[in-house]
Amino acid sequence: MASPAADDYLKTVYAHTEWQDAPITPSQLAAKLGIAPSSVTEMVKKLSAAGLVSHVPYGAVRLTDAGRERALAMLRRHRLIETWLVQEFDYAWDEVHDEAEVLEHTISDRLLEGIDARLGRPRFDPHGDAIPDASGAIDREPFVLLADAAPGHSGRVLRVDDRDPELLRALESLGVDVGRTLTVSVDGVLLDGAPLSLPSGALAAIWLTA
Structure with missing residues (x-):
């Protein structure tokens, strides 16, 4: 199945579990790709027949070893x-x-x-x-999602979700970038010791060193 569409599916399945453990469902896959669920169902069947994913009806979609290799490429x-x-x-x-x-x-x-x-x-x-x-x-360091970090935790920004360009611009304007250190307090998040007013969605889009 040498097609850009197949590659996009495999890449999306892999990326879904890259920073958390829950496998992706067909409905989540449809939402991420912006494709009708019926189209996702058909493509998942083709990927499964090609040995690139494993899937049971109404269950999660998981990459096989061959699918993971292609997704990483x-x-x-x-x-x-x-x-x-x-x-x-x-x-x-x-x-x-x-x-x-x-x-x-x-x-x-x-x-x-x-x-x-x-x-x-x-x-x-x-x-x-x-x-x-x-x-x-x-190569990746142990990580924690900012939303899950306990008060007192301090860590470097490892990753910022790239799906929302507006959020990326807002974070850049605040000085939040990969490599900067954030500290979680009982009242919020600090950058260089100063309170940080993060935009909506930021807590679920930033990963810190654990």
Whole structure:
């Protein structure tokens, strides 16, 4: 099943469980992809027949080993392209996702390797997501979602969800970026010891070192 649509499904299934453990359901997959549930059902059947996912009716969708390998290959492409656009073309971190969605399906393996080498084999993309290496290996520190961090916890920002460009711009304006240290207090969140008024949705979109 060599198709961009199949790759997008596999990538989405993998990404859903990358920062939490609950598997993705077909309805969640439909919502994330913006596709009708009936279309998702048909594609999941095809992916299952191809040995890329496992699925039982009304149950969760899980990647097989072959599906995971292919999903990681696509994520490598996507995240290297995002990093390339930021570092080489001065894109902002809220501008790269849609560009990468297009380019990841078109560039050659040779160009991808060249991008990786030129960037110095980066381990993380601009949003803090780990970039798989050529073998599919990923390096990631233990993490906690900001919404789940207990008062007194202090940690570096490991990752910011890239799905909402408006939220990314708002966080950037506040100085919240990958690598900055946030501290959770009983009254809220502190940045460099100062109270931080986070925009709606931020607590569920920021991951800190555990």
